[in-house]
Each structure stands twice: as structure tokens, then as C-alpha cells.
Amino acid sequence: MAWKKQRDELLSTVLEMDRLGLVSGTSGNASVRLEKAADPNAFLITPAALPYPTMTPGQLVPVNGAMEPLEGDGVPSSESLLHLAIYRARADVRAVMHTHSVYASALAVAGRPLPPIVDELVVYVGGQVEVAEYGFPGTEALARAGVEALGDRRAVLLRHHGMFAVADTAKEALRVCALVERVAHIFICAEAIGGAREVPAASFEAERRMYLERAGLT
Ligand SMILES: [Zn+2]
Numbered sequence: 152m153a154w155k156k157q158r159d160e161l162l163s164t165v166l167e168m169d170r171l172g173l174v175s176g177t178s179g180n181a182s183v184r185l186e187k188a189a190d191p192n193a194f195l196i197t198p199a200a201l202p203y204p205t206m207t208p209g210q211l212v213p214v215n216g217a218m219e220p221l222e223g224d225g226v227p228s229s230e231s232l233l234h235l236a237i238y239r240a241r242a243d244v245r246a247v248m249h250t251h252s253v254y255a256s257a258l259a260v261a262g263r264p265l266p267p268i269v270d271e272l273v274v275y276v277g278g279q280v281e282v283a284e285y286g287f288p289g290t291e292a293l294a295r296a297g298v299e300a301l302g303d304r305r306a307v308l309l310r311h312h313g314m315f316a317v318a319d320t321a322k323e324a325l326r327v328c329a330l331v332e333r334v335a336h337i338f339i340c341a342e343a344i345g346g347a348r349e350v351p352a353a354s355f356e357a358e359r360r361m362y363l364e365r366a367g368l369t
Pocket of ligand 1: 250
């Protein structure tokens with residue numbers, strides 16, 4: 152079985168995603184860009200409709216940039232097109248995670264972006280988390296809308312659906328998912344007690360520069 156190390160790392164991270172309650176049942180998915188693959192956009196992704204607690208490293212599906220399986224006969228996640236679109240658009244991204252966490256999904260349902268209300272959100276995610284135009288799950292249209300709304304940041308909300316996070320590693324993508332969920336919760340609480348306020352403009356600019364420098368996007 153090829154890519155053993157990447158399979159083990161991705162599996163342990165999705166198990167943690169499941170334990171944290173960021174998805175329910177077999178929903179959500181995650182992938183990593185494959186190392187030592189002929190195709191630079193090849194990636195390893197969780198399989199469609201299999202429960203996380205009993206998932207094995209061999210059930211993760213390696214696919215190339217044409218979405219053809221590179222090994223085994225597993226069925227890749229139904230949201231693979233959006234993962235592929237992100238790897239094509241963002242050379243800096245090596246891992247993608249998609250969750251249906253409650254507060255981030257509440258914002259996505261309301262069509263409300265998550266503004267930069269917490270310093271940490273700007274430093275680690277790059278600024279306001281935008282809401283992508285609605286697209287039917289699993290389609291090219293959703294993949295295009297998701298990539299456009301993601302921009303150069305590390306998270307995006309999918310209307311009537313959930314969120315996507317991108318990072319250097321699967322563990323870091325999980326950290327972004329958990330952070331966005333926490334800040335979405337804080338935002339909704341703050342709105343209920345008089346209104347959330349954004350971080351001061353000068354701080355936003357400094358934090359945004361820190362984000363771009365760390366991500367190598369300057
Ligand atoms: Zn989903």
C-alpha cells in the first residue's frame with residue numbers, strides 16, 4: 152500500500168475531527184496533496200459514505216488530477232471536485248478539510264460571512280470568512296464558487312451546507328475548522344447581546360500582513 156505515512160496521518164486527523172463533533176455520521180471529508188506523485192494535483196481523500204470510527208488507512212482513496220483512482224477500488228468523497236479545484240488554484244495548500252459544524256453552518260445558512268472580530272482569526276485564517284454562492288453539492292459550480300470565495304484565506308463557508316478549511320497539513324486544517332467554529336459561536340453570542348465589533352483597522356492590517364508572510368503569500 153503506497154503513501155502509508157500520509158494515509159496514517161490523514162486517518163488520525165479525521166478521527167479527531169469526528170471526535171470533536173465537527174461532522175455527524177459520515178458527513179464531511181478531508182484530503183492531503185500526495186507526496187511523490189507524478190501529478191502535482193494528485194491527492195488522498197476520505198472515501199464516500201463510510202463511518203469514521205471504523206475507517207482504515209487502506210480505505211482512503213488516492214486520485215490524480217483527473218479524479219482517477221491511483222490505487223484500490225475505493226470511491227472518493229462526493230465533494231472531491233472542490234478539493235481538486237482548491238489544489239489547482241492554491242499551490243500553497245497541502246491539506247483540505249470540510250466540516251458541517253453547527254455555528255459555522257448557521258452562518259452559512261443565514262448567508263452571513265464571519266467578520267474579523269477576533270485577532271486570532273485574522274492571523275490564522277487571513278481575514279473575514281466569506282460565504283460562497285450556493286451550488287448543488289458535488290458539482291463543478293460549487294467547486295468554482297468555493298474557490299472564488301476562499302480567495303487567499305484559509306476558510307470559506309458554503310451556503311446551506313458547511314465550511315471548508317485549507318492548510319499545510321491535515322492537523323492544521325483541523326485546527327482552522329475548530330477555530331472558525333469557535334469564532335462563529337462567539338460571533339453569534341456577541342450579536343445576541345448587542346452586536347459584534349471588528350478588530351481595529353490598524354490591528355487588522357498588521358495581522359493580515361503576519362498571515363500573508365507566514366503563508367508565503369506576499
Ligand atoms: Zn458537506
